[in-house]
Structure formats: structure tokens, C-alpha cells
Amino acid sequence: MxxxxxxxxxxxxxxxxxxxxxxxxxxxxxxxxxxxxxxxxxxxxxxxxxxxxxxxxxxxxxxxxxxxxxxxxxxxxxxxxxxxxxxxxxxxEEDPRSILEKPDKAAISVYARxxxxxxxxxxxxxxxxxxxxxxxxxxxxxxxxxxxxxxxxxxxxxxxxxxxxxxxxxxxxxxxxxxxxxxxxTADLDIDAAESDHCGSCRACLDACPTNAFPAPYQIDARRCISYLTIEHKGPIAPEFRPMIGNRIYGCDDCLAACPWNKFAASASEMKLQAREDLKEPEIAFLLTLDDPGFRTFFSGSPVKRIGRNRFIRNVLIAAGNSGQRQLIDLCRSLSRDPSPDVRGMAVWALSGLMDAGEFQSFAAERQVEEDGDVLNEWRLAGVL
Structure with a gap:
């Protein structure tokens, strides 16, 4: 007893x-x-x-x-x-993929808003x-x-x-x-039962990935993932992925947003994090103007701040190059003279897509002397060197 x-x-x-x-x-x-x-x-x-x-x-x-x-x-x-x-x-509150149809806007992953x-x-x-x-x-x-x-x-x-x-x-x-x-x-608590897999034959998340980052179901290759490329990856992003990135400048929600189980995700919790209005659909043109102090101020308290201004502007320039928005040309031209080689290189790539052939050749003829190997490689990819 x-x-x-x-x-x-x-x-x-x-x-x-x-x-x-x-x-x-x-x-x-x-x-x-x-x-x-x-x-x-x-x-x-x-x-x-x-x-x-x-x-x-x-x-x-x-x-x-x-x-x-x-x-x-x-x-x-x-x-x-x-x-x-x-x-x-x-x-x-809405499908975050809707912004992908707005080329003048920048898509920031829901979690980082x-x-x-x-x-x-x-x-x-x-x-x-x-x-x-x-x-x-x-x-x-x-x-x-x-x-x-x-x-x-x-x-x-x-x-x-x-x-x-x-x-x-x-x-x-x-x-x-x-x-x-x-x-x-170190305390003993009551243990809960594991949840079983309810994906079934659905492959919506796999098919939604823009870069085919899933070699097989339940496997991911981070090297192809837009979230990895725009957040973790340093230096130039491989040219093959840039068009697929579209206007995603920080992370990617496509595989998450495609999940059919999201229909149950609504929450009335007053403590749920609410997105900042200015981070829902920021203008690419505005983001391209951010210097380091401006970047730190605008993204104060946001996880975006952790990647630093130069990597961030690299991402925004890829979005600019994919946008087809010629009004961004002057901003990209000014960034082609930025102190950061990551920024200069992506500015070259963006301008090669925004300018017509004659404009780009004139721009190339006026370019400043460049010694950074990655930036020189961008000029080669653009057919200049």
C-alpha cells in the first residue's frame, strides 16, 4: 500500500x-x-x-x-x-501568394512581417x-x-x-x-501521443515550389530553396534561380500557403502577431533607396534586419530585374556604384533585364573600373566582357 x-x-x-x-x-x-x-x-x-x-x-x-x-x-x-x-x-488573413502578381511590390515571408x-x-x-x-x-x-x-x-x-x-x-x-x-x-510530466501523418496522396506543397527544392517527398535541398537563398546564402545567388525568385525578397511562403490544411488555420487570439502594414506590400522602388541606417531603422525589431542591408538590397535588385518596371532603372544605375560588390553585381544583372540592348551597351561603356571578381563575372554573364 x-x-x-x-x-x-x-x-x-x-x-x-x-x-x-x-x-x-x-x-x-x-x-x-x-x-x-x-x-x-x-x-x-x-x-x-x-x-x-x-x-x-x-x-x-x-x-x-x-x-x-x-x-x-x-x-x-x-x-x-x-x-x-x-x-x-x-x-x-489572406493568401500571401497574391503579391506575386504585383511586380512593383516586394514579397516578404509572412513570419517576418x-x-x-x-x-x-x-x-x-x-x-x-x-x-x-x-x-x-x-x-x-x-x-x-x-x-x-x-x-x-x-x-x-x-x-x-x-x-x-x-x-x-x-x-x-x-x-x-x-x-x-x-x-x-527535469520534471516528470504526462506524455502526449504522437500525431500520425495526414498528407495522404496530396503533393500540393511539392508542386508549389518555384525552384524544385524537394528531391522527394519529406526531403528538402536547402541549396535550391528560396528561403535559404534570400536569407542564409551569402554572395551572389546562382543565375539559374534568379528568374524563379520573382519578387520574393525575404523568404518564400509558397509551399506553406499551398497546404490544404490551412483552411483550419484561422485564429481569433488577441496575442497572435499581426503584420506591420508597411511590410505587407512594400514598394520595390522604396526599398532600393535604403542605405544602411535607413535599412536598420525601417526593419528595427524585424528578423529581416539580421541579414544586413547589402544582402537585402541584393535580393531587392533581383526582384527589380524580374519586375519589368523601367522606372526602376535609375535606382539600379545608382546602386551599380554601391560600395558593396554584392549590390553592384546584382545591379548589373537587374539592369541587363530592365534595359534594352542599346541602353545596356551604353551603360556598360560608361561603367566604372571594377576589380571584384564576382562583379566582373556578372558583366561577363551580361555579355560585356
């Missing part, structure tokens, strides 16, 4: 703490909060290894450097006993963790994306959803639009 009494006491404590963390999550706007064990994703390490061995992580060397810690949550913190995964719906979600979610998780630790008498650690935690497999194991054919998490309640965060704790 004493042993059974102790078991009942432990069960009630688990139930109480689990209910407490769910209530705290709901109070701070998280639509989903579920729990899994730290050993619940045994297949993740091998899959990550295959992805990195194939070079599909591109220049994201930090993935390879943290591979061992990513593969198993216990490698990150050996004392962890429960992993709580939180989901915050950020679904847009407000404050940096890393800061927002981590702040909320710290509030939850502080109160939970005091209640449970247990240690806690919180993580949001930038830490070496494989949150999507953990979220699937906890039952928030499943990893769809686009490799992102899909929820039956919120579609493909979920921010994820996690709290590791």
Missing part, C-alpha cells in the same frame, strides 16, 4: 504540473502545448546526418557543427526528463518557465529555433502535428502556420 500511495502521489503531481503548464501556455497565446520524452525522436539523428552528408544544408555550417547535439535532446542537456513543445499560430518571433516567443517561454520552475521545484531551459534543437520532429512526437512533405510541421487545427518553441525540464 505505501508504494501504491507514492505512485498515486507522483501521478497527481504529473497531472497537476502538466495542467499548469498548459494553462500558462494558453494564457500567453500559445494555441498548442504538448509534452514528449527526450528520447522520442530516435530517427532524427540519422536523417540529419543524411541531409548534411548530401550537402543539402548548403553554407549553413552551423548545422554540421552542432550535428551531434541536434540529433538527441539529451546531448544538449543530459538531465532533461520531459520536453514541452509550444505552438503559436501565425497564419495570415512583424517583430522577430525569436524574441517574442522566447520572452513568453521565459515567463512560463519561471512560474513552472517555482511550482515544480525543477530545473528548466527554453529554446526557440536558434538553439540546436530539432523542434519539428519533437513537435510531431508530442502530437502538435506531423512533418509534411515540405518538411515543415502541419497541424490539423492550424495548417502549416506555426511558430515553435520548447521547454526542457
Amino acid at each position: 505505501p508504494a501504491r500511495s507514492e505512485q498515486d502521489k507522483e501521478r497527481k503531481k504529473r497531472e497537476s504540473l502538466t495542467a499548469f503548464v498548459r494553462a500558462e501556455a494558453a494564457s500567453l497565446g500559445f494555441e498548442l502545448c504538448r509534452v514528449t520524452r527526450p528520447d522520442s525522436i530516435p530517427e532524427a539523428k540519422a536523417r540529419l546526418g543524411e541531409f548534411i552528408d548530401a550537402g543539402r544544408h548548403g553554407t549553413m555550417e552551423w548545422m554540421a557543427e552542432t550535428q551531434e547535439r541536434r540529433g538527441d535532446p539529451r546531448s544538449l542537456w543530459s538531465d532533461v526528463r520531459s520536453v514541452v513543445v509550444f505552438g503559436l499560430n501565425y497564419g495570415p 512583424n517583430r522577430d518571433y525569436h524574441d517574442v516567443i522566447k520572452g513568453r517561454l521565459k515567463e512560463i518557465a519561471t512560474r513552472f520552475a517555482a511550482r515544480a521545484g525543477a530545473d528548466v531551459k527554453v529554446f526557440v529555433d536558434t538553439a540546436p534543437v530539432m523542434e519539428k520532429p519533437l513537435a510531431a512526437a508530442a502530437g502538435l502535428g506531423w512533418q509534411g512533405k515540405h518538411t515543415n510541421l502541419v497541424s490539423r487545427a492550424h495548417g502549416s502556420w506555426l511558430f515553435l518553441g520548447s521547454m526542457f525540464t
